[in-house]
Amino acid sequence: MVHEALHYLLGGRIEGTYLDCTAGEGGHIKAILKATNGQARVIGLDVDREVLDLAEQNLEEYRGKFRLFNSSYVDFEAVLRQAGVERVDGVLLDVGTSTFQLKSKGRGFSYELDEPLDMRMDLSAKITAADVVNSYSESELSRIIFEYGDEKRFARRIAKCIVNRRPLSTTRELHDAVKAAMPPAERYKRKRHFATKTFQAIRIVVNKELENIEGVLRSIPGFLK
Ligand SMILES: C[S@@+](CC[C@H](N)C(=O)[O-])C[C@H]1O[C@@H](n2cnc3c(N)ncnc32)[C@H](O)[C@@H]1O
Structure with missing residues (x-):
């Protein structure tokens, strides 16, 4: 599933800015950064403060290449504004509960x-x-x-x-x-x-x-x- 999601999200690109609306434990963000040799940038959102703490730890090796926001994806426009990003190259929504939850x-x-x-x-x-x-x-x-x-x-x-x-x-x-x-x-x-x-x-x-x-x-x- 992660492989398929990346195929459609990245379409072979190795640069760009991506929005992960449901960051969870950071699994997809890590996969994006790995597949793009750390050249992509990712903005990750999650409503669950606790799971974001875990994502932060899981993504330690990619520090500086992603930003996490404790926000609902309903408010993604405000987050993009705060991050100084007008448009993104791709958006990921992986709904449901995380293993952590x-x-x-x-x-x-x-x-x-x-x-x-x-x-x-x-x-x-x-x-x-x-x-x-x-x-x-x-x-x-x-x-x-x-x-x-x-x-x-x-x-x-x-x-x-x-x-x-x-x-x-x-x-x-x-x-x-x-x-x-x-x-x-x-x-x-x-x-x-x-x-x-x-x-x-x-x-x-x-x-x-x-x-x-x-x-x-x-x-x-x-x-x-
Ligand atoms: C299936 S998990 C995502 C797992 C993630 N893709 C990963 O690789 O670790 C779904 C996540 O969506 C989050 N979520 C649910 N509703 C949300 C909302 N309205 N805005 C942001 N995040 C939300 C949940 O808290 C949960 O962590």
Whole structure:
């Protein structure tokens, strides 16, 4: 995947300025700088302050060739202005959760850990996963799980179980609500963990992922060289 992303992003160029809207742990930024022998420049954004600290460490050898900003890509224009850059040669968006967020304790993204239901990528944001599961109506939850989780057959049953078990405050409680909504045969036959789709759906809502992506995709083309 990284190889393909670089192929389309760089198109064989070894110079230029690139915008990584979702810097995460800095994996793609490092790959860009490596592929261009350190000749490219990269501006990286992430809403998660904690993951940017890790990116900074991971990119140590390329110091001076990248700049990281703790900002949402929704505000990329302001960041480009601050960086003194008018247009860029390419833009990268690698949406979803970073490994760091899934594995870190206390962030509430993973059904494998038992901790507060949070799921905020931006820790200064107000709405948490607990707010969503405890305040949305059963039909709203069902729609979200169906549409954003692609949970076609069990969305309504999962939403009902969540509502019956309120208030939910931990990832374990959400995991158990999904488990109770699904027959064992369904749970066992799935290739991925049975709670994956529901967790994904709630995370997308908490972080306004679809609205954000739609907005940035509309405005980014105007900033490409
Ligand atoms: C899949 S990870 C990116 C991994 C990265 N490409 C790498 O190579 O390490 C997605 C990242 O997007 C960040 N993110 C999510 N919404 C964002 C937003 N609106 N603005 C900036 N970053 C965002 C998350 O915090 C997360 O670190």
